[in-house]
Amino acid sequence: MGESLTNQMATNGLTIDPTCRIEFGPGRLTHLPELISSLGTDRAFVVTDRGLRAVGIVDQVLKVLDAAGVEHGVYDEVGANPSTGNVDEGAARARAFGPAVVVALGGGSVLDAAKGISLLVGNADAAAADADALWEALDGLPLIAIPTTSGTGAETNGFGVIEDTAACRKVYLGHPSVKPRIALLDPELTLGLPARITAATGIDALVHGIESLASRGANPVSVAYATQAVAMVGRWLPVAHRDGSDLEARAQLMLGAHLAGQALTISGLGLVHGIGHALTAHTGTPHGIALAAVLEEVLEFSAPNAQEAYEQTARALRLDRPADGDWARAAIDAVREISGELGIKQPLRELGVRPDLLPQIASGALADAVTRNTPRQPTEQDIHNILESAF
Numbered sequence: 001m002g003e004s005l006t007n008q009m010a011t012n013g014l015t016i017d018p019t020c021r022i023e024f025g026p027g028r029l030t031h032l033p034e035l036i037s038s039l040g041t042d043r044a045f046v047v048t049d050r051g052l053r054a055v056g057i058v059d060q061v062l063k064v065l066d067a068a069g070v071e072h073g074v075y076d077e078v079g080a081n082p083s084t085g086n087v088d089e090g091a092a093r094a095r096a097f098g099p100a101v102v103v104a105l106g107g108g109s110v111l112d113a114a115k116g117i118s119l120l121v122g123n124a125d126a127a128a129a130d131a132d133a134l135w136e137a138l139d140g141l142p143l144i145a146i147p148t149t150s151g152t153g154a155e156t157n158g159f160g161v162i163e164d165t166a167a168c169r170k171v172y173l174g175h176p177s178v179k180p181r182i183a184l185l186d187p188e189l190t191l192g193l194p195a196r197i198t199a200a201t202g203i204d205a206l207v208h209g210i211e212s213l214a215s216r217g218a219n220p221v222s223v224a225y226a227t228q229a230v231a232m233v234g235r236w237l238p239v240a241h242r243d244g245s246d247l248e249a250r251a252q253l254m255l256g257a258h259l260a261g262q263a264l265t266i267s268g269l270g271l272v273h274g275i276g277h278a279l280t281a282h283t284g285t286p287h288g289i290a291l292a293a294v295l296e297e298v299l300e301f302s303a304p305n306a307q308e309a310y311e312q313t314a315r316a317l318r319l320d321r322p323a324d325g326d327w328a329r330a331a332i333d334a335v336r337e338i339s340g341e342l343g344i345k346q347p348l349r350e351l352g353v354r355p356d357l358l359p360q361i362a363s364g365a366l367a368d369a370v371t372r373n374t375p376r377q378p379t380e381q382d383i384h385n386i387l388e389s390a391f
Contacts, residue, residue, distance in 0.1 A: 014219050019156045019262055020145075024185040024255060026247060029061065029146070033068030035182050036101045039142045043100040044072045047090060047114035049079070052106055057148060057189060061105055073097035075117070078106065081280060081287075082113040083163045084128035087173065091120035091128075094141070102143045104180070107201065108152025108287065111145050112160025115178040118143050122177070128162060131171040139177035146184045149193065150240075150254040151201025151288060153208055153261015155183040163281060169364060170277045185258055187251040192244050199342035200288030202237040202253060206338070207272050207291050208260035209233060209316075210331075214302060214309035214375045215267040222267035223312070225259045230316035232256025234334075238341050271378060272298045274371035275386065278364035283352040292344040293351060296336050297386045303328045305376035348391045358387045 023031060036044050044065060052058050053076050065072050075090045094102065094117050102121075104114030116128050119140035126134055145155035154160070159174025190198075212218060212226035233256040240249040272291055275298065279290040303310060311327035314334065322330045339345050353361070362383040365371060371378070378386075 014221070016221050016266060019265060020180050021182045022185065022258070023182060024258075026186065026188045026251065028184055028186040029189065030064060032061065032064050032103070032144070032146075032184060033070050035144055035184065036070060036103070039101050039144070039181060041099060041101055042070050043098070044070055044103045045094045045097050045100040045141075046072055046074045046103045046105055047078060047110060047117055048074065048076045048105040049110055050076055052076075052148060058105065061103070061146070073100070078110045078113045080109055081163050081284060082109050082160075083165050084171070085165070087113055087116035087120065087128035087162060090117040094118075094121045095124065100141065102141045103146065104143060105146045105148065107147065107149040108154045108204075111147065111152065111154035112162060114143060114145070115140075115158065115160040116162055116173045118178045119173070119175050128173055129164060129166070131162070131164075131173040134173065134175060137175055140175060143178055143180045144182045144184060145180035146186070146189070147254070148189045149197060149201040150190055150250070150257040151204040153205065153257060153264060155180050155185075156258065156261035157265040161277065168281055170281050170368070172369065183258065185254050187247060187254045190250045190254060191247065195241050195244060198237075198241050198244060199344045200286055200292070202233060202241065202257070202288075203292050203295070203339065203342065203344055204288040205233045205253075205257035205260045206230065206237065206335070207295060208264045208269065210299075210309070210313050210335070211270040211272055212260065212263035212267040213312050214306040215270055216373050216375060217266070217268040218309070219266065222263045226263035226267070227312055227316045229256050229260035229263055230313055231318070233260065234317045234338065238338065241342055268373040269370040270374035271302065271365070271371050271383075274368035274374070275361070275365040275383065277368050277370075278361045279348070279351070279353070281364060282357055282361055285351045289344065289346065289351065292339055293346055293348055294386060294390045295339065295345075296332060297390050299332045299335060301378065301382065301386055302374060302376045303332065309375065348387060353387075353391065355391075358384055358391070362387060
């Protein structure tokens with residue numbers, strides 16, 4: 001830690017809320033019925049998507065519930081970029097099913113939508129578009145998160161990023177009560193995940209770690225999580241990408257991504273996510289792909305104000321001491337190499353971004369809450385320049 005940050009914490013103190021109970025390990029899915037019972041009921045409402053239904057993961061979970069006599073309902077209509085309408089529909093289904101533990105089974109989109117669904121069930125007259133008012137809402141249903149990708153860290157916090165299609169923007173929908181009570185991390189559920197999804201979700205986890213280190217909200221606790229996350233994701237993401245059946249790589253990557261989620265929940269994120277959210281809102285680009293499109297450009301922009309964080313990044317990635325002492329340059333080059341190995345970076349023009357959209361995306365990124373947390377505060381023109389360099 002830098003002396004200034006350490007001194008600031010010693011002077012001001014800090015408060016850290018625990019995130020959730022962690023159940024981690026291959027085969028841990030079989031513990032789901034007892035985890036549901038530990039929350040005071042034997043009824044489960046499963047929120048998931050059609051893709052997981054098609055590949056048999058939903059049936060695998062339902063089989064575990066059936067064997068234990070757990071009554072269950074299912075909503076499997078969550079979209080890749082879940083909308084407020086998606087959340088409203090799921091909440092209506094959940095209300096009709098009745099009191100239950102919400103089991104969120106899927107990637108970040110499903111986990112985000114499930115939080116909104118859980119919250120709306122506890123607030124019968126509310127709609128997802130009321131996101132700003134719902135921070136003061138009544139409690140939602142208890143939630144167990146079962147991620148099936150390794151990247152979003154959505155199982156560590158009580159908010160979801162939801163698309164308001166009418167306003168063409170992302171909104172933060174959440175409440176302390178819908179922070180998952182339990183994160184069930186079973187890496188067997190990620191075996192065989194396609195390489196492109198492994199890359200997109202994994203780069204999200206890497207960005208979480210790096211942005212948590214550089215965040216204005218960083219403190220010794222978040223830095224501890226983020227440093228370990230960068231080390232694990234940086235080492236194991238390329239391995240899992242090369243061989244999707246490597247259980248050790250899948251397990252290490254899943255736990256590293258979870259630690260990155262723990263970090264961001266404490267520290268907050270930054271400009272990579274601010275731009276990424278705006279890109280997705282305007283073009284529908286998957287989240288990890290949007291982040292990768294501007295990652296290196298944002299790192300370059302932020303470097304003058306993030307030297308210590310980037311040195312921590314470089315050391316976590318086990319880089320040798322650079323001959324010129326420029327740890328920030330070494331970190332950026334290493335991230336560029338990882339991104340290149342994953343084959344994930346695409347020019348913005350290939351993601352459906354037209355030149356006339358750049359001002360709107362820049363404006364949206366500047367207005368995003370996470371951008372205020374970035375180490376070097378950009379102007380709208382700065383963001384426009386970053387977008388042009390990535391175009």
